[in-house]
Amino acid sequence: MNFDIIRTGRAILHVTDLDKSRAFYEALGFIETASDDKNLFLRGIEEHNHHSLLLKKAETPVVEVISYKVRSEEDLDRLAAFFEKQGTKVKWMEKGSQEAVGRALRIQDVSGLPVEFYAEMEPAERLLQKYHLHKGAKVQRIDHFNCMVPDVEKAYNYYINELGFSCSEYTAGEEEKIWAAWLHRKPSVHDVAYMNGFGPRLHHVGFWLKDPMNLIDGCDVLASMGYGNAIERGPGRHGLSNAMFLYLRDPDGHRVELYNGDYLTSDPDFKPVRWDLDDPMRQTFWGHEAPDSWFEEASEVLDVHSNEKVKGSEPTLKKRKPTFVT
Structure with a gap:
């Protein structure tokens, strides 16, 4: 294995009302890095990257993608080669096509989830010791x-x-x-x-x-x-x-x-x-x-290639209350 996935990076969620979403997430103490009439970029107090949660205004609430940070641009190329060798279609998001994030690749993973990998994100001020801003x-x-x-x-x-x-x-x-x-x-x-x-x-x-x-x-x-x-x-x-x-x-x-x-x-x-x-x-x-x-109840997800909702299916194990997961 010649690529290095570092950690959970960010989530992109579609929401129907940015103002309502802003009020809710600010009440929890999220920090707004940037926004416009279609996007709201949020981060936590100790985060030194531009955002970890991107809310996009849309008609229907859905999950666009969940993302992992990798160590380098080379890791993205290695991941792309790995997926393509397996027959998994890769969608490249070129640098400049997404605000604050550099080149990234997206796939529909083995479970049908929309997954993104990126190496670069614009920095933001870490507010860990700006206690007067903590709420x-x-x-x-x-x-x-x-x-x-x-x-x-x-x-x-x-x-x-x-x-x-x-x-x-x-x-x-x-x-x-x-x-x-x-x-x-x-x-x-x-x-x-x-x-x-x-x-x-x-x-x-x-x-x-x-x-x-x-x-x-x-x-x-x-x-x-x-x-x-x-x-x-x-x-x-x-x-x-x-x-x-x-x-x-x-x-x-x-x-x-x-x-x-x-x-x-x-x-x-x-x-x-x-x-x-x-x-x-x-x-x-x-x-x-x-x-x-x-x-x-859970949030539906999009197909990274068609931007249509992914059709779900019942679990392979017999129905009973799923185990508690954190």
Whole structure:
């Protein structure tokens, strides 16, 4: 494997009302880097790149792409050659075709998800010590994607064996079939998770907070501004990953997770943690169950070549509530 994927980079979501979206994400503490009448570029307090979340005005809320940062331009060329050798069609986004991002390539991955790889993004001021600008949940940085796919083992095998991801934790059921998996490139629990369900769809984008109290701050600010019904689940602690969590729905229904407190996975002798599908603590360490919406609802995705919605399919494993994924 001769390419280096660094980490989760950015998400591009289509929204129907930029003003409503701006008010919601600013309440959480996101920083606006730039905007116009069709685009809103947001980043976290500690991020030194132009954005990690791009909201585009559209008639229908949908996911345009989820993106990973690679180390160099050469890595993009190597990835393109790798995909083309496999028969995967590559779409190049030339430098200048996207604001703030250099040359990038997009594919429809093995699960049908729209995935982008890029090496270059314009810098932005890191606001880590500009404490007077910190507000809401004080969102620090993008952390991971969670994707609902019909065949988790297919995604698991491809991203580990072909793209060099590693597994931190997974959930297995009968005959050791994998129902959910947490995969990473950076040395934390995950850059992407896959959960069993109707898909491909994006379940949520996770953003890192500096401490658990910021979850509470986020809830208080949202409630005081009339966004209480945006809180879907939590605050709580995951069994899987051991992290604190809060799940929210933005004005278009896109789900975001505020996340804090997982652990280091960089040691070469780290062994993936196995959870049994019937272990009640896998869902939430404290025991409270997720609402049905958490298992059933997710954001539809676009085809990177046709810009049409990708048609979903039912999961290959027998229907039951998917395992809890962070």
